[in-house]
Amino acid sequence: MKKSSKNRLTIHQQALFPKDTLFDKIARAVCRSQTLPRKELYEAWEVAKRIRRIFRGGRIVDLACGHGLVSHILLLIDDTSPNALAVDTHIPQNANALSQNLINTWPRLKDRIFFSQMPLEQVELSSQDIVVSVHACGTLTDTVIEKALSARAKLAVLPCCHDLDACDTGGLEGWMDGPLAVDATRAFKLAGKGYTVMTKKIPVEITPKNRLLMAYPK
Numbered sequence: 704m705k706k707s708s709k710n711r712l713t714i715h716q717q718a719l720f721p722k723d724t725l726f727d728k729i730a731r732a733v734c735r736s737q738t739l740p741r742k743e744l745y746e747a748w749e750v751a752k753r754i755r756r757i758f759r760g761g762r763i764v765d766l767a768c769g770h771g772l773v774s775h776i777l778l779l780i781d782d783t784s785p786n787a788l789a790v791d792t793h794i795p796q797n798a799n800a801l802s803q804n805l806i807n808t809w810p811r812l813k814d815r816i817f818f819s820q821m822p823l824e825q826v827e828l829s830s831q832d833i834v835v836s837v838h839a840c841g842t843l844t845d846t847v848i849e850k851a852l853s854a855r856a857k858l859a860v861l862p863c864c865h866d867l868d869a870c871d872t873g874g875l876e877g878w879m880d881g882p883l884a885v886d887a888t889r890a891f892k893l894a895g896k897g898y899t900v901m902t903k904k905i906p907v908e909i910t911p912k913n914r915l916l917m918a919y920p921k
């Protein structure tokens with residue numbers, strides 16, 4: 704099975720996930736909702752799993768959330784967060800179908816995930832929050848980092864679409880490829896602001912944009 708497939712999962716693919724594991728149960732619920740490409744299921748799972756190894760408790764704030772699957776999985780993997788706020792300027796119409804399928808399977812998620820259609824720039828954060836952003840394109844990841852920094856919130860971003868003209872490469876592009884220079888500069892910026900930084904990767908067979916940058920204030 705190609706984990707990077709952009710084909711939408713449908714009810715017919717439920718049989719691909721027969722096990723009694725949390726991942727397979729989530730995958731079957733995603734299939735029933737018929738909303739997401741396979742790649743996004745794997746991305747969300749791999750990111751959420753790594754975040755929960757480091758961060759517990761606090762409100763989840765999922766910025767540029769798309770369908771909001773990451774928020775749901777974060778609450779399922781670890782129930783220590785009271786709720787999640789999922790923010791996007793364009794919440795897909797079928798995000799509700801996905802959410803309902805997950806809530807039907809896990810009623811404890813009911814009334815704990817709040818979607819807000821607004822620019823992430825306007826979200827108010829607190830130091831208790833875990834700010835998450837998966838594939839916020841180009842400088843949007845930098846906006847997420849700035850927002851988390853100004854609230855002294857915990858942070859996890861999986862950057863994409865690095866804009867080498869607009870993003871800061873820190874002058875490192877002579878030694879490494881441009882997108883890596885941008886992400887390294889982001890990591891050093893966080894460290895310079897008194898954050899402990901952790902750099903991880905999700906499997907490259909899911910996405911080549913696989914660098915997960917996590918940080919929390921010391």
Ligand SMILES: C[S@@+](CC[C@H](N)C(=O)[O-])C[C@H]1O[C@@H](n2cnc3c(N)ncnc32)[C@H](O)[C@@H]1O
Nearest residue numbers: 767768769790791792793821822823837838839
């Ligand atoms: C590549 S998608 C990623 C969606 C989702 N996180 C995922 O991994 O599938 C980028 C998302 O950023 C959203 N977006 C772009 N600018 C935004 C902004 N200023 N505030 C909030 N969301 C924004 C888009 O609507 C889109 O859903």
